[in-house]
Amino acid sequence: MSITNLRSVPTPTTALDDWKVWQHAQRLSHRTISERIRVISQLHNESGVQPVNAQAIDIVEWMAEHDEWSDSTAVTYASYLNAWFRWLQITDRRSDDPMVKVGTPRTPDREPRPIADSDVPKLLNARMWTKTRYMILLALLAGLRVHEIAKIRGEDFDHAAGLIWVRGKGRSVRSVPMHPVLREVASLMPETGWWFPMRGYPGEHTLSKSVSDIVGRTMRRAGVKGTPHALRHWYGSALHDDGHDIRVVQELMRHKSIASTQIYTKVSDQRRRDAIVGLDLMRGLRDVA
Known part of the structure; x- marks a missing residue:
């Protein structure tokens, strides 16, 4: 096998299996665990950096490459990274937390988007x-x-x-x-x-x-x-x-x-309009009466 082919073979993400077992022991949902594992693996595969050793600059550059992510997606992925590095510290796999330097993306104001009654x-x-x-x-x-x-x-x-x-x-x-x-x-x-x-x-x-x-x-x-x-x-x-x-x-x-x-x-909108229409400039006089 050539050197080029060797480089194209993805290497396993270090400590990921241990983290998975630890999360199951914490009784986290299968959905949460699988999503966290997927995102940490994505960081490794796209950046080429082992997440165990990732520095703040590696994380910032990786996240900056994904303009297509919505604000809420960025917030969610940052929470997965926070959980990952906290676990690395708890298990003495590293002493620092690069997310302290990265910071947390601003949580977007979310508007409810129900389908229309009609x-x-x-x-x-x-x-x-x-x-x-x-x-x-x-x-x-x-x-x-x-x-x-x-x-x-x-x-x-x-x-x-x-x-x-x-x-x-x-x-x-x-x-x-x-x-x-x-x-x-x-x-x-x-x-x-x-x-x-x-x-x-x-x-x-x-x-x-x-x-x-x-x-x-x-x-x-x-x-x-x-x-x-x-x-x-x-x-x-x-x-x-x-x-x-x-x-x-x-x-x-x-x-x-x-x-x-x-x-x-x-x-x-109707309840908001009704609230405005119901404003009474004379309410002070009404309360006295």
Whole structure:
């Protein structure tokens, strides 16, 4: 083999397997672990620098090469790098943390982007497979994320209590009351096993990316703008716009922090207009009276 060919052979990323085992021991979700591993491997493959030995300048130059990343992606990847270098310090693999010099990208102000109310009937009236419709209804009426939809099972529906038990982020299991439409859907689906099994592998659930692709294609065909996650945004925004307390919405969206809920709960233009119209210059006199 020539020297050129030897250089083209990618070298393993040092300590990555140990970090993976450590994260599993911390009971982090498989999704979080796989994404962290992917990003650290990407840093190694694209920069040619072993992440164990990476310096601040290596990280800055690597991130600067990716203008296509959104602000939120840059923030997420920086958090993965922070976790990586903290672990290296904890396990005495290095004494410094280059992320101190790199700093943290500014977290962007995020606006909720629900699909329009008028787009909901448009989407539901579009031609689609029955199971695609059920995926969409789980997002619109229970606020499920695509990876939660992919893993939904018949056993997750407690018909007597009227609850859906959802396996969410970080291995959490939370309940959501069943909407009447979802009660009807659940009565038509198997009581046990995956609702959406992987094609050719009935013992495995479909991939979250498959759910995202299927729902996304259906939305585009129906002329509905937005991503599949915008259906969850609509769920949160509609609950809030119907006058439900933000704490109720937080519980129904299964958020640990109310700050996360506020990202999803868009205040409608009509409610904002009503608030302005209701401003009373004479309110001081009214209070005295």
